[in-house]
Amino acid sequence: MGSQSSEKIKKGKGLDSKSDDIAPEKWVEMLERMLLIRRFEEATVKGYQQKKIGGFLHTYIGMEAVGVGSIAHKRPEDSVITTYRCHGLALAVGLSPDAGMAELYGKITGCARGKGGSMHFFSKELNFLGGHGIVGGQFGPGIGAAFAFKYKNTGGVSFIHFGDGATPQGSFHECLNLASLWSLPAIFICEDNQYGMGTANHRALANTDMSQMAISYNVKGYRIDGMDLFTVHHEMAKVVEEVRSTQRPALVHMVTYRYKGHSVSDKEAYRTKDEVQRWMAKDPIQTVSAYLIEKGIRSEAEIKEIDKQIRTRIQASVEFAENSPLPPEEELTMHTFHDTLEA
Amino acid sequence: MGSQSSEKIKKGKGLDSKSDDIAPEKWVEMLERMLLIRRFEEATVKGYQQKKIGGFLHTYIGMEAVGVGSIAHKRPEDSVITTYRCHGLALAVGLSPDAGMAELYGKITGCARGKGGSMHFFSKELNFLGGHGIVGGQFGPGIGAAFAFKYKNTGGVSFIHFGDGATPQGSFHECLNLASLWSLPAIFICEDNQYGMGTANHRALANTDMSQMAISYNVKGYRIDGMDLFTVHHEMAKVVEEVRSTQRPALVHMVTYRYKGHSVSDKEAYRTKDEVQRWMAKDPIQTVSAYLIEKGIRSEAEIKEIDKQIRTRIQASVEFAENSPLPPEEELTMHTFHDTLEA
Amino acid sequence: MAVMEVRTALNEALREEMQRDPNVFVIGEEVAEYDGAYKVTKGLLADFGPQRVYDTPISESGFTGLSVGAAMLGLRPVVEYMSFNFSMVAFDQIISNALKMSYMTGGMFNIPIVFRGPNGAAAQVSSQHSHCMESIFAHFPGCHVIAPSMPKDYKGLLKSAIRSNDPVIFLENEMLYGFKDEVPEGEFLIPIGKGEIKRAGEHVTIIAHARMLHYALAAASELAKEGIEAEVLDPRTIKPLDMPLIAESIKKTNRAIVVEEGHYFCGVGAQMAYEIQSQLFDWLDAPVLRVAQSENPMPYAKNLEADTLPSIEKIIRAAKEVLYLER
Amino acid sequence: MAVMEVRTALNEALREEMQRDPNVFVIGEEVAEYDGAYKVTKGLLADFGPQRVYDTPISESGFTGLSVGAAMLGLRPVVEYMSFNFSMVAFDQIISNALKMSYMTGGMFNIPIVFRGPNGAAAQVSSQHSHCMESIFAHFPGCHVIAPSMPKDYKGLLKSAIRSNDPVIFLENEMLYGFKDEVPEGEFLIPIGKGEIKRAGEHVTIIAHARMLHYALAAASELAKEGIEAEVLDPRTIKPLDMPLIAESIKKTNRAIVVEEGHYFCGVGAQMAYEIQSQLFDWLDAPVLRVAQSENPMPYAKNLEADTLPSIEKIIRAAKEVLYLER
Ligand SMILES: Cc1ncc(C[n+]2csc(CCOP(=O)(O)OP(=O)(O)O)c2C)c(N)n1
Ligand SMILES: Cc1ncc(C[n+]2csc(CCOP(=O)(O)OP(=O)(O)O)c2C)c(N)n1
Ligand SMILES: [Mg+2]
Numbered sequence A, B: 001m002g003s004q005s006s007e008k009i010k011k012g013k014g015l016d017s018k019s020d021d022i023a024p025e026k027w028v029e030m031l032e033r034m035l036l037i038r039r040f041e042e043a044t045v046k047g048y049q050q051k052k053i054g055g056f057l058h059t060y061i062g063m064e065a066v067g068v069g070s071i072a073h074k075r076p077e078d079s080v081i082t083t084y085r086c087h088g089l090a091l092a093v094g095l096s097p098d099a100g101m102a103e104l105y106g107k108i109t110g111c112a113r114g115k116g117g118s119m120h121f122f123s124k125e126l127n128f129l130g131g132h133g134i135v136g137g138q139f140g141p142g143i144g145a146a147f148a149f150k151y152k153n154t155g156g157v158s159f160i161h162f163g164d165g166a167t168p169q170g171s172f173h174e175c176l177n178l179a180s181l182w183s184l185p186a187i188f189i190c191e192d193n194q195y196g197m198g199t200a201n202h203r204a205l206a207n208t209d210m211s212q213m214a215i216s217y218n219v220k221g222y223r224i225d226g227m228d229l230f231t232v233h234h235e236m237a238k239v240v241e242e243v244r245s246t247q248r249p250a251l252v253h254m255v256t257y258r259y260k261g262h263s264v265s266d267k268e269a270y271r272t273k274d275e276v277q278r279w280m281a282k283d284p285i286q287t288v289s290a291y292l293i294e295k296g297i298r299s300e301a302e303i304k305e306i307d308k309q310i311r312t313r314i315q316a317s318v319e320f321a322e323n324s325p326l327p328p329e330e331e332l333t334m335h336t337f338h339d340t341l342e343a
Numbered sequence C, D: 001m002a003v004m005e006v007r008t009a010l011n012e013a014l015r016e017e018m019q020r021d022p023n024v025f026v027i028g029e030e031v032a033e034y035d036g037a038y039k040v041t042k043g044l045l046a047d048f049g050p051q052r053v054y055d056t057p058i059s060e061s062g063f064t065g066l067s068v069g070a071a072m073l074g075l076r077p078v079v080e081y082m083s084f085n086f087s088m089v090a091f092d093q094i095i096s097n098a099l100k101m102s103y104m105t106g107g108m109f110n111i112p113i114v115f116r117g118p119n120g121a122a123a124q125v126s127s128q129h130s131h132c133m134e135s136i137f138a139h140f141p142g143c144h145v146i147a148p149s150m151p152k153d154y155k156g157l158l159k160s161a162i163r164s165n166d167p168v169i170f171l172e173n174e175m176l177y178g179f180k181d182e183v184p185e186g187e188f189l190i191p192i193g194k195g196e197i198k199r200a201g202e203h204v205t206i207i208a209h210a211r212m213l214h215y216a217l218a219a220a221s222e223l224a225k226e227g228i229e230a231e232v233l234d235p236r237t238i239k240p241l242d243m244p245l246i247a248e249s250i251k252k253t254n255r256a257i258v259v260e261e262g263h264y265f266c267g268v269g270a271q272m273a274y275e276i277q278s279q280l281f282d283w284l285d286a287p288v289l290r291v292a293q294s295e296n297p298m299p300y301a302k303n304l305e306a307d308t309l310p311s312i313e314k315i316i317r318a319a320k321e322v323l324y325l326e327r
């Protein structure tokens, strides 16, 4: 049986080259979505510092282009699943910041009625399948969604996001093999932010080019510059289309970075400020803003106004969360089961 | 980080071509070892049918060249670990047929005092680390042995045998990555006998060329005709030497076949008699016998005599097993722990 | 009433439920082309086709996780583990995903999966292949645990399990697959959480499930010869436990022993005994006694295996001890 | 006596044992360069070097299995799980390999591994990150299970665990890592399997371990204000259980409650209660009562999390109930 070799890394070719295959208003929309995520996450850090948010908190700051550029191709019948670092994707998919923030505040109005918390955002309506806390735990449910789409012939595609740290977890390999063996419409999207907690990925992976792992399972592997919204959007358009039409899974290695610590308590001794700065220089929000201004699609003032409105929106969601009630006592054992057995 | 592509399958090039790099008496020794395994396994099937052996019984018949040709390069400081299909390798390593047969008969003289049974042969003396019943369960202990060799700087190499059916198990991938990441002297030897129980490997693996999985972990992958003792011996000489000297793990895909059912109760509806016949035509015992006769190393009569002596040896081991006592009652809870806690 | 083997009763249950609901599918190792390692899924591939019956690679964690996702999207997987020993490599998927999904999503998603397969010791399959998993799964909120003894119970409970909208751990027993008994004709369900008195008696209650129920019945027959009338109670469902039935029996007998095939420490017998002593303290004339495995992994040797497991004799001895007839 | 945090006591134990025996090494996620997710392994890399302290990829099954093999060849791994929730992906390696190896090889190989890490709920980490694993591991023969409460116990027991030639499940508690108390200077060991009376009393025995021991002490202080003298017994080792100490206490108090942080069904409290009622039936003036989690996965919301867990109030209520002061 043959195998396809992985394609070369898709580097940002400069926004000018082919970016006009995206309609100007789509650019604005994606910028707004990235800003929404950024401002939401900034608010969660604040809420955490104020001890209004508990547990672990992992932000998506710096990785917005990966989520927004990929999810731009999600259709309503498609599903998305990811790790505990789930706020960004949930918002990219369309979760209301109110439901997200209220979840973080542990309120009954949260997207999981306050039971899930930061690591477990869910939305059935949006086919957002969570928010999973065990590294590698979401691969199975992710291919299960693809299995269900195929079973019911819905045409859906399953977006499975995961961290670089999850590739040495066995479940990744079991599931990629299963997806290929059974031709399930699933896209495995590695959000390689260079570290799993404090472990640089070359200290965890014998081969840090994850896209090459596609060969073991006879699927196509791609490597994409995840800091460049244009590239992500452009390449993922092709990948999603191909997975949808061929019903063959694909593996996508997104090269990206998280600006903040792994979680809020992380002291970040494993990397230099300088390194962080170098990556922040590629910030997708900055780049896209500059592009829109340069192209005359929006003025600097207009973008400031967008940002201001988004900040207001997030502030409203914080207030919504603050003012929402706690889950009532009867919620305690409720939902342990769906059915009530006759006594 | 680069990766080495897997090498082409090493097909039997005909025994004549380079087989003279093996001393004639080494040929005889390996034939004897293969015959010992074959006759031992035939006796176990008989014992099972007579209900003297219980549990599950998985024979190594047909796969002798893989075990004997590989283990020929094992030094005393090296270790070997494998699956429940462990009798052949245990004998290849040098376990006495008495201790093996007595184990199968559930006697105190068995190599695990009758506690392990068919799936759990062990020998500390020979660094034979078992005999493991959970598919994929031996990878971890296998790399752990390599880890210990490196830790103690003993120069040992860990031979990790496993079935084709174990490659879609996550532990295989976790352990190959770890072994490569930490440069552990371990050889992953896939005994690809075409099936995992009733599942042909193309129904379990999206890519049936296991040697290609080496790429994901930046190690060398080899594919070897496991029915051809010469090729196995010749190629494994190089692999073992390279792993020992470089302290880098390797992945070896041995193409072989089991003549009998998965276990004694298997009805084998998943394959044709014809297919079995085609593989049996490559029988390593037949081929090597013919070669020795052709080369004048041994006459047909001499080989018959060797076989007769081996049959006698195995018969003696059956009698030894039959006549050995059952484990005494005080064995029941003994060995649950090594230490006795003060009461 | 037809007389049939446990495996046939299970096969009928699977067929009826697959017929009834196109979202029910079967997945596991060797369940399709091989007809199942123990032939429980015999003929399903032939009759329902490859869209409903899936042979998997040896990737328990992978296909368990897959089933969780499929269930989240409305399918109803019946997952076969070739044996429940192998559920251990999928343990995290069962515990952290299947059993938590409903709760941690605030009831947004639910997981109608049946995890089934042989549980407990077969014959001489040694330490790694002989686990009884009931107490392990029952420990975690979020699943029902069923372990029947008789063909009719297997059938009626498997049907209920498949219709349940929550995860069900359905434990079969390899040694019982060939056991034959009467099964009602036509459609019937046995509710989850309901035990059954398998033999009435007034001197002592013997609580036992799965293979041990058969041992308990044999012990009761022996005890009867000595004039001791044991009541044999089959909880059938381990969790939730049918405490009303247990209470009713013990209020009559005032003595109980709890038998299980598995390990002793934190076994299901510990929970049952606790429930009994805390709820029925004033009704008990003697402490509840347990029969379980000796404290060692399962050995291969036939004699040691037998010594490890509960036996009819051990049950008889415990019954007499609780009656203060022997000590 | 020095006053130190639990994490420092653990760190000292690791250092002393690594110094004592070159075959002891530490392995796990973030244990080396990051100094441990909870800083238990702080400075070990710096002081012992990369030959003794190993950062792993997120491959719990892989590095657990590796440790089993290393142990078979004479090394003495101390395996850190960043939390015991993640031991579930390595479950099969622990149960089928580590706990079975000595027995199924007829004692030829033994497995001197300590599996350690935080166990139980932290603060609001929700359903997948809050498991108490004591009853799960204790169920299977072949390991000791330790869950200390005080810095000195952590230190003395971790040292004993590392010297044990058998697998030890060593359960720490994230909420206690910062708890400070006196620890004897210099070398000392606390034997596995020995409990300790942490507060003497005569009216009721409260058995509690780990974080719950602290709750039990607080409850006992409250009860004392009402004239109820509770004896607080810390088993320290869950398996083997110190039944002689428990018996001694109950023969004095005639009443017992068992508190555990984890789930209720087949929890360690079930086993303890069973042992008590079967061995001390005639000494008990009331049924043994248990305090454990409510029957649901752990929720994130602070109020629901608190309702799920045992509390000082719940312990007080149970103590009074067992004294028939409240019902
Ligand atoms: C099985 C398991 N092991 C360990 C952890 C603890 N943990 C949480 S996140 C994390 C690092 C994951 O890194 P990566 O996959 O790269 O994702 P990132 O956080 O960088 O997005 C670890 C070790 C876990 N949640 N699950
Ligand atoms: C985790 C696990 N799942 C399932 C089984 C049951 N089982 C035993 S052998 C086997 C087939 C293994 O095939 P392969 O790895 O190719 O080895 P072979 O028997 O062909 O040598 C299966 C499914 C098991 N022992 N462990
Ligand atoms: Mg990462």
Ligand SMILES: [Mg+2]
Binding pocket: B163, B164, B165, B191, B192, B193, B194, B195, B196, B197
């Ligand atoms: Mg095979």
